[in-house]
Amino acid sequence: xxxxxxxxxxxxxMLDAIGAASIDDLFDEIPAELRCGELxxxxxxxxxxxxxxxxxxxxxxxxxxxxxxxxxAYDHHIPAAVWQITTRGEFYTAYTPYQAEASQGTLQLLYExxxxxSELMAMEVSNASLYDGASALAEAVLMAVxxxxxxxxxxxxxxxxxxxxxxxxxxxxxxxxxxxxxxLPYDATTGQTDLEALEKHRGEDFAALVAVQPNxxxxxxxxxxxxxxAHANGMLAIGVVNPLAMAILTPPGExxxxxxxIGCGDCQPLGAPLSSGGPYFGFMCCTQKLVRQMPGRIIGRxxxxxxxxxxxxxLQAREQHIRRSKATSNICTNQGLMVTAATxxxxxxxxxxxxxxxxxxxxxxxxxxxxxxxxGEIEPAFSGPVFHETVLRLPMExxxxxxxxxxxxxxxxxxxxxxxxxxxxxxxVCATETRTEGDMDKYAQKLEGVLATRRQGACATxxxxxxx
Amino acid sequence: MLIFEHSRAGRRAQAQAPRQEAxxxxxxxxxxxxxxxxxxxxxxxxxxxxxxxxxQKNFSIDTQFYPLGSCTMKYNPRACNxxxxxPGLLGRHPLAPESHSQGFLSAMHELQEILREVxxxxxxxxxxxxxxxxxxxxxxxxxAYHDARGDSDRTEILVPDAAHGTNPATAVMCGYKAREIPxxxxxxxxxxxxxxxxxxQTAGIMLTNPSTLGVFERHIATIAEMVHKAGGLLYYDGAxxxxxxxxxRPGDMGFDVxxxxxxxxxxxxxxxxxxxxxPVGVSERLAPYLPVPMVGFDGRDYGWLTEKERPETIGRLxxxxxxxxxxxRAYVYAKMLGSEGMRRVADYSTLNANYxxxxxxxxxxxxxxxxxxxxHEFIITLKxxxxxxxxxxxxxxxxxxDFGMHAPTxxxxxxVPECFLxxxxxxxxxxxxxxxxxxxxxxxxxxxxxxxxxxxxxxxLPVRRLDDVRAARKLDLKWEPTE
Numbered sequence: 001x002x003x004x005x006x007x008x009x010x011x012x013x014m015l016d017a018i019g020a021a022s023i024d025d026l027f028d029e030i031p032a033e034l035r036c037g038e039l040x041x042x043x044x045x046x047x048x049x050x051x052x053x054x055x056x057x058x059x060x061x062x063x064x065x066x067x068x069x070x071x072x073a074y075d076h077h078i079p080a081a082v083w084q085i086t087t088r089g090e091f092y093t094a095y096t097p098y099q100a101e102a103s104q105g106t107l108q109l110l111y112e113x114x115x116x117x118s119e120l121m122a123m124e125v126s127n128a129s130l131y132d133g134a135s136a137l138a139e140a141v142l143m144a145v146x147x148x149x150x151x152x153x154x155x156x157x158x159x160x161x162x163x164x165x166x167x168x169x170x171x172x173x174x175x176x177x178x179x180x181x182x183x184l185p186y187d188a189t190t191g192q193t194d195l196e197a198l199e200k201h202r203g204e205d206f207a208a209l210v211a212v213q214p215n216x217x218x219x220x221x222x223x224x225x226x227x228x229x230a231h232a233n234g235m236l237a238i239g240v241v242n243p244l245a246m247a248i249l250t251p252p253g254e255x256x257x258x259x260x261x262i263g264c265g266d267c268q269p270l271g272a273p274l275s276s277g278g279p280y281f282g283f284m285c286c287t288q289k290l291v292r293q294m295p296g297r298i299i300g301r302x303x304x305x306x307x308x309x310x311x312x313x314x315l316q317a318r319e320q321h322i323r324r325s326k327a328t329s330n331i332c333t334n335q336g337l338m339v340t341a342a343t344x345x346x347x348x349x350x351x352x353x354x355x356x357x358x359x360x361x362x363x364x365x366x367x368x369x370x371x372x373x374x375x376g377e378i379e380p381a382f383s384g385p386v387f388h389e390t391v392l393r394l395p396m397e398x399x400x401x402x403x404x405x406x407x408x409x410x411x412x413x414x415x416x417x418x419x420x421x422x423x424x425x426x427x428x429v430c431a432t433e434t435r436t437e438g439d440m441d442k443y444a445q446k447l448e449g450v451l452a453t454r455r456q457g458a459c460a461t462x463x464x465x466x467x468x
Numbered sequence: 469m470l471i472f473e474h475s476r477a478g479r480r481a482q483a484q485a486p487r488q489e490a491x492x493x494x495x496x497x498x499x500x501x502x503x504x505x506x507x508x509x510x511x512x513x514x515x516x517x518x519x520x521x522x523x524q525k526n527f528s529i530d531t532q533f534y535p536l537g538s539c540t541m542k543y544n545p546r547a548c549n550x551x552x553x554x555p556g557l558l559g560r561h562p563l564a565p566e567s568h569s570q571g572f573l574s575a576m577h578e579l580q581e582i583l584r585e586v587x588x589x590x591x592x593x594x595x596x597x598x599x600x601x602x603x604x605x606x607x608x609x610x611x612a613y614h615d616a617r618g619d620s621d622r623t624e625i626l627v628p629d630a631a632h633g634t635n636p637a638t639a640v641m642c643g644y645k646a647r648e649i650p651x652x653x654x655x656x657x658x659x660x661x662x663x664x665x666x667x668x669q670t671a672g673i674m675l676t677n678p679s680t681l682g683v684f685e686r687h688i689a690t691i692a693e694m695v696h697k698a699g700g701l702l703y704y705d706g707a708x709x710x711x712x713x714x715x716x717r718p719g720d721m722g723f724d725v726x727x728x729x730x731x732x733x734x735x736x737x738x739x740x741x742x743x744x745x746x747p748v749g750v751s752e753r754l755a756p757y758l759p760v761p762m763v764g765f766d767g768r769d770y771g772w773l774t775e776k777e778r779p780e781t782i783g784r785l786x787x788x789x790x791x792x793x794x795x796x797r798a799y800v801y802a803k804m805l806g807s808e809g810m811r812r813v814a815d816y817s818t819l820n821a822n823y824x825x826x827x828x829x830x831x832x833x834x835x836x837x838x839x840x841x842x843x844h845e846f847i848i849t850l851k852x853x854x855x856x857x858x859x860x861x862x863x864x865x866x867x868x869x870d871f872g873m874h875a876p877t878x879x880x881x882x883x884v885p886e887c888f889l890x891x892x893x894x895x896x897x898x899x900x901x902x903x904x905x906x907x908x909x910x911x912x913x914x915x916x917x918x919x920x921x922x923x924x925x926x927x928x929l930p931v932r933r934l935d936d937v938r939a940a941r942k943l944d945l946k947w948e949p950t951e
Contacts, residue, residue, distance in 0.1 A: 004812055005896070006898065014819055018823055020822070026819060026822055027814075027841075029686055029841050030716050031688075031689065034721055035715060038807060039586055042802075045805050046804055051547065055551040055575075057571070058557070058574060059554040061556075062560050062564070063556075064555065064559060067559075069564070072787050072788070073562050073787075075561070079512070085520060089528050090528045090531060091528070092544070093530045093541075093737050094527060094529075095536060096741040098536075100934050101866065101869060101930070101933065101934065102869050102875075105524065116508075125945050126945070128741075131791075134784075169785060172759070176611060177643050246501070249501055250501055251505075273553075273559065273793075275558055276560045276561075276562050276792035276796075277786070278743070278791040281743070291943070300943060301944040303934070304931040310930070310931035311934075314936070317940075320633035320634050321632075323637075324637060324646070325645075325646040326640075332598065332599065333599060333742040334598070337739025349485055351505050352509075359489065366494060402565065406567050411565070
């Protein structure tokens with residue numbers, strides 16, 4: 001029996017000890033009419049060899065394309081040591097460190113993570129993780145509404161340049177508590193949040209303002225001005241950032257005069273593989289003043305009976321297992337293993353390594369843009385400065401271009417028209433440090449082919465991607 | 469020693485970063501970071517050694533018996549990890565077009581179907597990223613259902629007093645009041661109290677069955693009838709699904725919505741506190757509200773179903789499609805079990821729990837519900853030991869660590885005094901269960917002869933008992949250099 005160690009003899013001995021004739025007897029408290037028969041829709045079990053073959057086949061089918069999509073998930077190099085250590089059974093198969101003395105490994109690692117994340121964000125405290133960037137922002141919004149004592153409002157100002165899926169997720173998670181998101185438009189020239197539009201809200205009551213760096217278009221926002229504006233108008237400032245970018249850009253703790261009150265974002269760029277969108281993890285940092293309003297696990301350093309240093313879950317009175325209906329959030333299991341990977345990743349790269357990766361991404365994006373705009377007819381849609389992702393305007397139907405590139409096993413970017421109708425002719429492209437000169441040349445060459453077909457007035461032949 | 473204390477200015481793991489330093493001249497000077505974050509500056513070997521050593525300070529399933537009640541700490545097959553990390557799956561971008569997603573999507577679609585079948589529900593969404601998010605999705609769907617019918621005056625969610633803390637916390641996140649209902653001395657829900665609590669204000673009830681008391685709720689069919697009659701819906705907390713897999717299905721018990729903890733029942737790793745996955749299943753009437761994205765199949769190709777195809781959805785719960793890598797691990801596990809294997813999960817986890825309960829009660833320990841069958845877990849109350857010997861459940865738990873076994877869940881559920889919630893799981897051999905029983909007997913003997921040995925435990929771990937009060941009063945949440 002897969003994964004079940006009992007021999008026939010043991011089964012008999014155990015049933016005898018219990019005083020039951022069969023395993024069926026152990027279920028005799030379940031009313032007979034509720035019990036189910038054979039699960040017909042589920043086939044027989046496979047051996048490891050068979051399931052191996054099945055999964056190899058599925059993996060092969062998806063083609064391992066050359067990818068220039070970012071849009072919230074970025075293909076970075078992950079040192080081999082990161083996942084080799086992370087998947088050691090002692091990390092991989094432990095649980096939430098309720099028994100602190102038997103969990104010092106995980107607890108110390110989380111304390112080190114909290115230190116690293118506070119440093120990277122230049123903020124006072126960090127929790128031990130939330131699910132992902134989008135849900136972390138939802139928690140930040142709930143926290144801001146609880147924590148802002150100056151405001152009675154349940155409204156939040158959110159830029160349209162925030163990732164559309166983040167806006168959708170936040171809406172799902174906060175709407176039942178009567179919280180409303182009010183969207184801020186962006187400047188069609190720069191691609192940055194329109195500060196004049198923001199100014200029109202002066203004097204209105206909002207609990208918080210969200211600022212994003214870089215924004216969904218890859219553009220760098222005027223975060224100093226936005227943070228100061230929020231504070232001047234009695235709002236909390238929430239910063240949403242790509243943590244890798246913070247190795248080279250002003251971190252949220254230093255935005256404007258006072259820095260943001262709550263920082264959050266997705267830590268996928270720190271050691272999590274793309275893996276179809278998850279598991280990643282969300283981080284959350286805040287000011288010391290707000291720490292008791294923070295959701296999620298928090299680790300503290302303390303002393304044992306003999307005065308030795310050790311680590312334990314702390315401030316648990318905020319949490320659901322103690323406070324039940326009055327908890328700061330319902331979160332229980334978070335993304336511990338991903339934090340393990342991120343901590344080892346940050347330790348291996350250090351500040352210098354992360355800064356080099358970030359700068360290499362930025363340089364690659366510039367190179368890619370040069371190559372693609374060099375084809376003629378393609379131009380950047382916005383004038384604002386960028387990090388490692390940007391918006392290009394194409395002279396022909398974007399989905400058609402993407403389909404043709406995909407047939408050549410290249411994922412050319414993300415079509416913005418689906419979420420921003422006014423940008424229907426625009427493509428969001430990304431190049432990380434893992435894309436080589438050759439990769440970018442290949443992209444440019446195939447794209448040139450697509451454009452040439454169009455110039456010749458011919459219909460690009462619709463080839464479908466075939467993993468064979 | 470912290471990683472920061474291994475740090476020396478100028479040291480780094482050079483092979484791990486791009487060789488060339490690139491310029492940032494296209495980024496305005498005022499956006500450049502001025503202060504350098506104090507991250508560790510260590511060699512690759514130092515980092516590897518440090519974190520390997522830290523791992524060795526953990527108890528885990530791979531190294532110890534881990535009978536943590538309500539958490540289902542069973543063996544996590546290595547194949548699940550290896551196959552979810554095949555390069556083609558690991559490197560797949562979440563926004564890859566469907567032309568480059570058929571392998572991944574077909575696995576997800578089949579997983580939806582498997583979970584639907586094993587729970588007896590009409591439809592399943594894999595979107596929630598953990599049990600608590602599954603709970604959120606479930607209660608949000610209950611709310612969406614009432615709202616869509618113009619039945620919006622329902623303000624309360626009923627929760628038994630034995631429930632997980634996530635249940636009442638979730639009700640509040642969905643804008644409801646949580647109202648507790650009591651449990652009878654035999655472990656079943658108090659039906660009279662339930663009848664009193666039910667009314668036009670009832671939106672639904674959240675139940676775990678088997679309950680966190682380690683017993684099966686025998687009147688579930690009656691409860692379903694009572695709640696439905698009052699216009700409420702039934703929510704099934706899947707924390708204990710392991711106990712009934714392939715034996716009885718929440719859909720057949722009358723539940724309208726359920727969440728599953730794949731990191732429990734479907735053996736994906738607990739990872740030191742996640743990531744989990746909390747898919748939700750629903751009956752026909754709640755199907756339109758399932759969270760997106762879901763995976764559809766048109767007979768030829770697999771594709772995403774989003775807000776466009778499912779306009780009544782409660783919406784998205786994450787930026788992409790939930791914890792895909794966890795879902796892949798659960799898929800591999802489900803494929804290896806097959807239908808027979810699933811039933812065996814319930815059979816042998818129940819066998820192990822009943823065997824342990826019998827051996828412990830034979831040895832003189834008190835079961836909280838001695839007249840009841842154990843499910844996949846059971847409760848021992850150490851009330852007598854605490855009173856007579858002055859050694860409480862926490863002392864037993866800490867001493868158990870010295871015997872090389874993780875402690876059971878202690879002091880939960882809150883209504884049983886000095887309790888141990890013990891869940892051995894189906895993957896443990898008889899000798900591990902016997903060793904635990906022997907350790908319990910030894911600890912009780914020690915409590916009689918040398919109580920300090922128990923009250924002062926643990927003695928053999930990297931640290932002795934930690935000062936939690938100090939941790940909360942003198943908050944030290946990050947390292948600072950000591951110059």
